[in-house]
Amino acid sequence: MARIIVVTSGKGGVGKTTTSAALATGLAARGHRTAVIDFDVGLRNLDLVMGCERRVVFDLVNVIQGEAGLRQALIRDKRQPNLSILAASQTRDKDALSLEGVGKVLDELAESHDYIVCDSPAGIEKGATMAMYFADDAIVVTNPEVSSVRDSDRMIGILSSKSRRAEQNLEPIRERLLITRYSPERVAKGEMLSIEDVQDILALDLIGVIPESESVLNASNAGVPVIMDEASNAGQAYQDMVDRYLGEELPHRFTTVGKKGLFGRLFGG
Amino acid sequence: MALLDFFKQNRKSGSAAKAKERLQILVAHDRAGPGPSYLPQLQRDLIKVIRKYVHVDQDAVNVRVEQEGNQEILELNIVLPDS
Numbered sequence: 001m002a003r004i005i006v007v008t009s010g011k012g013g014v015g016k017t018t019t020s021a022a023l024a025t026g027l028a029a030r031g032h033r034t035a036v037i038d039f040d041v042g043l044r045n046l047d048l049v050m051g052c053e054r055r056v057v058f059d060l061v062n063v064i065q066g067e068a069g070l071r072q073a074l075i076r077d078k079r080q081p082n083l084s085i086l087a088a089s090q091t092r093d094k095d096a097l098s099l100e101g102v103g104k105v106l107d108e109l110a111e112s113h114d115y116i117v118c119d120s121p122a123g124i125e126k127g128a129t130m131a132m133y134f135a136d137d138a139i140v141v142t143n144p145e146v147s148s149v150r151d152s153d154r155m156i157g158i159l160s161s162k163s164r165r166a167e168q169n170l171e172p173i174r175e176r177l178l179i180t181r182y183s184p185e186r187v188a189k190g191e192m193l194s195i196e197d198v199q200d201i202l203a204l205d206l207i208g209v210i211p212e213s214e215s216v217l218n219a220s221n222a223g224v225p226v227i228m229d230e231a232s233n234a235g236q237a238y239q240d241m242v243d244r245y246l247g248e249e250l251p252h253r254f255t256t257v258g259k260k261g262l263f264g265r266l267f268g269g
Numbered sequence: 270m271a272l273l274d275f276f277k278q279n280r281k282s283g284s285a286a287k288a289k290e291r292l293q294i295l296v297a298h299d300r301a302g303p304g305p306s307y308l309p310q311l312q313r314d315l316i317k318v319i320r321k322y323v324h325v326d327q328d329a330v331n332v333r334v335e336q337e338g339n340q341e342i343l344e345l346n347i348v349l350p351d352s
Contacts, residue, residue, distance in 0.1 A: 146288050146295075153296045190283020197289045201296055 002110035005117050005245075006135035006173075008159070010151030012122030014143045015180040018216060019238075020119035021049045022227035023139070026242030028083035032114040035074065037086040037105075039131035040121035041097060044088035050077065051223025052085055061089035064101035070108050079228070084113075097130045106134050124158060134164050137245075138175040139207060144182055144193040149201055152177075156202065176207035178241060183212045184257045195255060208241030210234050211254040297335075308332050315345070323349060 007020045017038075024036035037060060038046035047053040052075050058068035063086070070086075077083035086105075089096060109116050120131035132138065138159050142152040156175060160166060165173050179198055186192035195209060210216075215232035219225060227242070229235040233254045240250050312332045319325050331346040 146292055149292050150295055150299065154299060157300065187285065190285050193285050193288055193292075197285065201289070201292050 002106075002113045002116050003137060004106060004110075004135050005115060005137045005139065006120055006132040006159075007117065007139045007141060008120040008128065008132055008155050009141040009148070010122065010124065010128075010155040011143075011148045014141050014148050015178075015210070015216075016122070016141050017045050017049050017119055018220065018226060019139060019141050019178060019180070019210075019241075020046060020117050021225040022238040023242060023245065024083055024085075024115075024117040025050075025077075025080055025225040026227050026239060027115045027117070027245075028077065028080035030242065030246065031082065033082050033112065034080075034115045034117065035084045035086060035109050035113045036117040036119060037109075037131075038088035038119050039097070039127045040088045040119065041127050042088075042090065043121065044090050046119050047075075047085065047087045048223060049220050050085055050225060052077065053223070056087040059087045059089040060105065061096040063105055064096065064098065070105060079224075095126070097126055099130065099133060102130050103134060124154065129158070129162060132159055132163055132173075135159075135173050136165070138173050139178050139245075140175055140202070140204060141178050141180055142198060142202065143180055144187070144195075144198055146193075149193065149198055152202055156204065175204055176245075177202055177204035178208045178210065179206070180210040181212045182209050182255065184255055188257045195252075206252065207244050208237055209252050209255050210237045210241075298333075308334065315347075319347060325350060 005023065007016050007023065009016050020036055024034050028034040036046065038044050039060070041061060044059070047056050055075050058073035060073070062068040063070050063073045074084040074086055077085060106116060118131040118135065121127040140152050140155060142148050159173050159175055163173055165171065177199065179195060182195070183192055187194045195206065199206060211233045213232055213234035215229050215234050216226050219229055226232065226234050227238040230239070237254055240253065244250055312330055315332070316325065316327065316330050319330065325347065329348040329350075333344050335342045335344055
């Protein structure tokens with residue numbers, strides 16, 4: 001039986017798709033059969049971040065409406081043999097998603113996969129609620145910034161009330177916090193909410209902290225998930241996130257200001 | 270100037286502290302939900318009553334409900350004009 005993971009945030013532009021691509025790639029690279037689904041009907045982007053945009057023929061809505069089989073629509077990742085991608089529809093309206101249809105797709109995927117990663121769209125509309133409804137685990141992506149934290153708090157409330165697990169009185173979704181675009185320098189200057197500040201407000205276990213990094217934009221420019229950039233801090237932080245998801249206990253890295261020598265501290269800018 | 274920065278590492282004085290404070294209030298408010306539906310009417314009535322005695326602006330009366338444990342607190346904030 002597959003484990004279903006939703007990557008959600010409420011607010012847009014905080015790194016949901018980057019995180020979904022990293023998580024799915026990381027799980028597949030560790031030998032788990034993984035599928036990643038883009039739920040952003042009308043504004044598909046996961047295919048771009050994964051670098052398979054030219055290979056999309058059928059999408060999630062085609063499968064739900066019976067116009068294509070799941071096997072036809074799944075795109076096999078060129079880098080990770082264990083990874084498949086199911087793109088979002090680009091043209092149709094959001095009403096094309098139905099709970100029943102999504103449930104059927106997930107059931108079918110679960111037969112041949114270990115993990116299913118659901119990349120949620122921003123907002124709290126249908127696509128977002130569909131992406132989270134069937135989840136077993138949730139990664140709440142948050143920037144250390146007021147509007148993002150507030151929206152995450154709203155999302156946490158919805159996760160614990162409007163999911164299959166909540167409605168059927170099952171064990172609740174395991175929700176964990178991922179802080180992205182973190183800048184220890186700005187935190188040290190008091191210009192940015194710290195990890196502790198965000199956790200104080202959201203009260204979730206921390207699954208990772210991704211530092212602000214140029215490599216994220218470089219990676220999406222190239223259509224290669226940033227987790228594959230093992231030289232970058234962000235790539236390494238995502239590797240840690242995947243290991244933590246799989247149960248390893250690792251200290252959080254890249255969360256403090258890099259140490260300068262005494263000379264640098266006294267005279268450096 | 271780095272030498273000075275080193276001595277004034279007073280991180281709580283930055284804008285992050287302000288952000289956290291604002292968030293704590295906002296999130297508590299969001300979690301409490303929209304509150305009873307009679308609030309807008311109550312606010313209008315209060316303004317009428319207060320205007321019998323002193324002229325206040327429409328936005329001078331602020332009514333809100335806060336949740337504190339099991340207690341609901343109705344908070345009334347009336348700003349009187351400068352005399």
